[in-house]
Amino acid sequence: xxxxxxxxxxxxxxxxxxxxxxxxxxxxxxxxxxxxxxxxxxxxxxxxxxxxxxxxxxxxxxxxxxxxxxxxxxxxxxxxxxxxxxxxxxxxxxxxxxxxxxxxxxxxxxxxxxxxxxxxxxxxxxxxxxxxxxxxxxxxxxxxxxxxxxxxxxxxxxxxxxxxxxxxxxxxxxxxxxxxxxxxxxxxxxxxxxxxxxxxxxxxxxxxxxxxxxxxxxxxxxxxxxxxxxxxxxxxxxxxxxxxxxxxxxxxxxxxxxxxxxxxxxxxxxxxxxxxxxxxx
Numbered sequence: 001x002x003x004x005x006x007x008x009x010x011x012x013x014x015x016x017x018x019x020x021x022x023x024x025x026x027x028x029x030x031x032x033x034x035x036x037x038x039x040x041x042x043x044x045x046x047x048x049x050x051x052x053x054x055x056x057x058x059x060x061x062x063x064x065x066x067x068x069x070x071x072x073x074x075x076x077x078x079x080x081x082x083x084x085x086x087x088x089x090x091x092x093x094x095x096x097x098x099x100x101x102x103x104x105x106x107x108x109x110x111x112x113x114x115x116x117x118x119x120x121x122x123x124x125x126x127x128x129x130x131x132x133x134x135x136x137x138x139x140x141x142x143x144x145x146x147x148x149x150x151x152x153x154x155x156x157x158x159x160x161x162x163x164x165x166x167x168x169x170x171x172x173x174x175x176x177x178x179x180x181x182x183x184x185x186x187x188x189x190x191x192x193x194x195x196x197x198x199x200x201x202x203x204x205x206x207x208x209x210x211x212x213x214x215x216x217x218x219x220x221x222x223x224x225x226x227x228x229x230x231x232x233x234x235x236x237x238x239x240x241x242x243x244x245x246x247x248x249x250x251x252x253x254x255x256x257x258x259x260x261x262x263x264x265x266x267x268x269x270x271x272x273x274x275x276x277x278x279x280x281x
Contacts, residue, residue: 009059009110010131012052013102016045016117017065017091025118028255033066035117036074037252040262044252045117046076053080054124057131058113060084064102065091065117096191103184114176120261121247122175129243130175139237140183144175146249147242154246158260166222170242171249177241186236 016035018026029037035045045066052058063086071077071088081088087105092098099114106112113131115122134142148162148169160171178184223240230238252258 009107010057011060011062011106011110011112012055012058013062013064013099013106013112013114014045014048014052014117015064015091015095015098015102015114017093017098019093019095024255025252025258029258032073033070034252035066036070037258039120039252039258040265043074043076044120046074046080047120048115048117048122049077049080051122051124051127052115053084055127055131057128061086062102062105063088064098065089067091094191096187099190100187103178103187108181108184112178114178116174116251118252119174120252121250121264123245123247126173126175126243126245126248129245130177130241133241133243134177134179134239137179137239137241139239140178140180141186141236142177142179142239142241144173144241144243144248145170146173146244146246147171150244151246151249155250155260155264158250159256160249164219165226166220170240173243173245173248174251175241175243175248183236186230186234186238189234189236 016033018033018035023034025037026032026034031037031043036043038044039047052061061080061084063081067090071081080086089101089105092101095116102114103112111134113127130142130144145163148160148171151158151160151171163170163172227238227240230236247264250257250261250264252261
């Protein structure tokens, strides 16, 4: 039986549009788009869909991308759309624009779980844990994080973008939740920082201000200070949800990420080339 969060519908917004016309993962996979790039023979998007369908708490779906021709070429994706009465809309070139387009299709009073088609290691345990903590948080917008020490210990060769706070170092895990109407207001602000998503210090100065950047640079900015700064700039109450699953931090942005995910799924994640342990500052 579907469990509703406080009586509200839970809608999964799955982002599956390419951000570039020449995506490297799609190119090396000889796929029409990144979402259909195979991971051990199964398109990435299908792995994510399998996880979402296993989560009984999700009531409905909005799929933003891939293109109609990509959908037509993937019978399992067609089946998902048909059987679940999925609302489909074409993907946008940026993550924030795709979210905006998807949210336009969703009742503002719904709880919206957002994830991406390149989240190839997503599973129902991570989804349930995230939704549990979102329900407890009582804020407007939730952002999933994984402690970098856990990622480093579990996958010592994984190259991840790291956000450093005085409370610890964290990696994003491509899980977000819009819990209130006000929470949607952060998307327009997000558009202004999106170009710098792989440069944490630029994100910090835009989101939190210059003084916070100085604190961040010296490792003095706490997560609680970050939350207060976001509220000051956006009037959106944000919560950072820490998940205990290292694999939740792994998405497929590059061909190297694809190889990493395939190694993890093949059970050889402990065997790393010596030069892959560097992470972004």
